[in-house]
Amino acid sequence: MDVDLGEDPLALDRQVCFALSVASRSVIAIYRPLLRPFGLTHPQYLVLLALWERTPRTVKDLCDVLRAEPATLSPLLKRLESLGYVSRRRGTADERTLTVDLTGAGHALRAEAEKIPYRVVETLGMEVAELERLHAALGRVIAATGRAERR
Template sequence: MVSSDRVNSDGVNADTDPLTIERQVCFALAVANRSVLGVYRPLLEPLNLTHPQYLVMLAAWESSPRSVKDIAETLQLDSASLSPLLKRLESLGYLTRTRAPHDERVLLIEPTATGWELRQSALRIPEQVVERLGVPLAELEELRAMLQRINQQALSARARSSSVGV
């Protein structure tokens, strides 16, 4: 009788081998990330936004004015990644960067009138993404909640591993 089990080059059952690519969470997340961003790209192009810029604008629309440090923490970006995004959004006329009157070391971000108008155009994006993905909203919300838990656990694990040997 012929077994239907797949065997890799080491003679290990590929369906149970922990090192097959399709069993890797990191691979599934990376492919899902690229795929979902591919759905966003044509929706954001008419707004003259990339996906990272869209995330910055979401943060600015959520609470404004907002410090660069706060946006960086919210988006889990370092300042070297965030600064060019902010400069580009400012050059597009979507937001302003000003020093806080109470502390000149703090840089505040605030949408311009054009940036607030952009929000009106962006309101349709979440619905269009759900429609294009073809996955029920309830399942996407469940996935988002699960990914948030995973992200929190990964941040905690990273913090624990960086404190080892201190």
Template sequence: MPEAACNPSHIEDLDPLALERQVCFALAVASRTVISVYRPVLEPLGLTHPQYLVMLALWGEQPLSVTDLSRLLDVDAGTLSRLLKRLEAADLIVRRRDPADERSLAVTLTSKGTSLRQQALKVPIEVVQRLGMSLDDLHAMHAQLTGVIAAAKLAAS
């Protein structure tokens, strides 16, 4: 790291618009790169990374309304609808009108979707191995990213 970056008295010497100093750039590259690590691990399951996130949510709790799933995954309804259609076509989920609220769609796993969870248990282990990082470092990064997400949501509101 350049000395100016470590020495607060030289902070004014640093270009505030330097690409490598931008948090947004580091987050975008990290996101794309980490998701690319997941791709070959998820391929044998027949899932894309966004589909995997939907399945993780449903393996945690079901049924979930489309609205709750959208909120939980922080994804818009249109994007989620396309993901759900593909998962339904793969016979991993079903969408049905919620008997308690006919306006709401309830999403549940099929038996095939439920059994896929057993195979998916290998995903986190393999991803951690591929990243070559300690669990402590990954947990600390997760906590920091969760803080960044909360701060960004607050700033955007």
């Protein structure tokens, strides 16, 4: 494959990694004040999003869907439990299995959280169609990096 990366392939403003890094930090910063009233961090919010899609879930399943390591997820789940949003329980058939479920407060929080995506889109000032195209492109990047990791 003959790829033309231009005159300076190392120019910072041309690096996909740089653009993704800055965009990621910037978008997550938009979420901070929206999540603060609920005592949540962005990673905890992602866990709740996964649980609002389907609950209960095992920690293994959450790690898979969030592409996180158990050591990363464990403190997030403990904090969500201390906030009263989730409960954790060991499997009766297999004590190694830890299941996470939403509490009543966790289910109720969903109604408030439904406002968050609207506020993010409003803050970004971008058309929904443009954000959907960006999301699709990022999905392709995630898939490509997943294939590269498996090699």
